[in-house]
Amino acid sequence: MTIPILRCAVLDDFQGVSTSLADWSPVADRVSVTAFRRHHGSEEELATALADFDIVVTLRERVPFPASLFARLPRLKLLIASGMRNSVIDYAAAEEHGVTVCGTASSGTPPVELTWALLLGLARGIVQENTALREGGPWQSTVGADLHGRVLGILGLGRIGTLVARVGLAFGMDVVAWSRNLTDERAARAGVRRAADKEELLRESDFVSVHLASNEGTRGLVGAAELALMKPEAYLVNTSRAAIVDQDALLAALTAGRIAGAAVDVFDTEPLPADHPLRTAPRLLATPHLGYVSRDNYRRYYGEAVEDIAAFLAGKPIRRLG
Structure with missing residues (x-):
């Protein structure tokens, strides 16, 4: 039996480090990763870019996920935000559309x-x-x-x-x-x-x-x-x-x-x-929002994003938000 490959999008990976600062091998047999180094400036652009993705990793609170966006992403099943607090995600809409939302640790x-x-x-x-x-x-x-x-x-x-x-x-x-x-x-x-x-x-x-x-x-x-x-x-x-x-x-x-x-x-x-x-x-x-941008913090964000994906695939989501 062939296991379906899920597609994971990493947003705003400006430095192109999301796959080098974390070990994605635990989910490599189930998930293919696409990192977007360019910011998507509108909901229309974002909905088009993410239409074929099952998982999205988003950094901090730069990208809003309102109800209207969830409605345009029927394939989306898992949304991971860096940090354990995010004010621009509509959690009720995520639940309505069957999207699990998880977070990661973040250093102060x-x-x-x-x-x-x-x-x-x-x-x-x-x-x-x-x-x-x-x-x-x-x-x-x-x-x-x-x-x-x-x-x-x-x-x-x-x-x-x-x-x-x-x-x-x-x-x-x-x-x-x-x-x-x-x-x-x-x-x-x-x-x-x-x-x-x-x-x-x-x-x-x-x-x-x-x-x-x-x-x-x-x-x-x-x-x-x-x-x-x-x-x-x-x-x-x-x-x-x-x-x-x-x-x-x-x-x-x-x-x-x-x-x-x-x-x-x-x-x-x-x-x-x-x-x-x-x-x-x-x-x-x-400065261009560098507050959270450090090697150790990125290792934490992306490393725990991989853990979140692995737990979700096992049917036991961790660090849930909402």
Whole structure:
């Protein structure tokens, strides 16, 4: 009896590493893998590309899976998302269409490390000075901002925010945190102060780093009014979710020079269109959503995706979401 081969699509494998950073041999006799290195920008394009696939592996929350898309993918039986939380998958629709949704583990370490790479890059003008050095520009044109003794404000003291705070303390910074549910006790356990409200944190901080989950309560949490509270010499870093910081308000603040600078790893539209004004915004250090992109994290994502597929084929799905 011939065992049917299922087709598995891996979305947004920009670096082409999904099959080299994981061992797919446990499912090789049952599954053929196709990695897409180009992003599918519309539901129409995505539905066409995935029409003949039984399994889809998607990275983070870049690709929405609404009810309308599930309805156009009758062959789809298993959807695997990296991480154990995904706000852009319609789980009820997945169940209605007979699609099992599973996740993988995800390390908080890579986004913490990127947060500090961006913050330090802003503070010391790394990109500007490196560009000038390589292109024969001026020898020293910036005056770096100090970290020691300055106030680091953290919006969201969860798993990642706590690790960011720990590094700030190691730099000798005065760390203050705020979120709606943060208590004095939790803040004290992390070695930081709790701000009375987000306004106090924004007024007081020399550096603000965002580490909140995106939901109805946090969307647009930092808008024009909040940015206006920040010191003119303060910096904002967002490696969390784009929707938390109003993108247009941030662009306006940077253009007007109302804050010293910002670093952003997340955007309302990803990949960012080539003509998007953020690509040329002044005082902005931007990276293409690299927070989760590290060798160990990719090994975890794709390795556990293989485990999810093997368990599904055995009739015992693991790490189910929904």
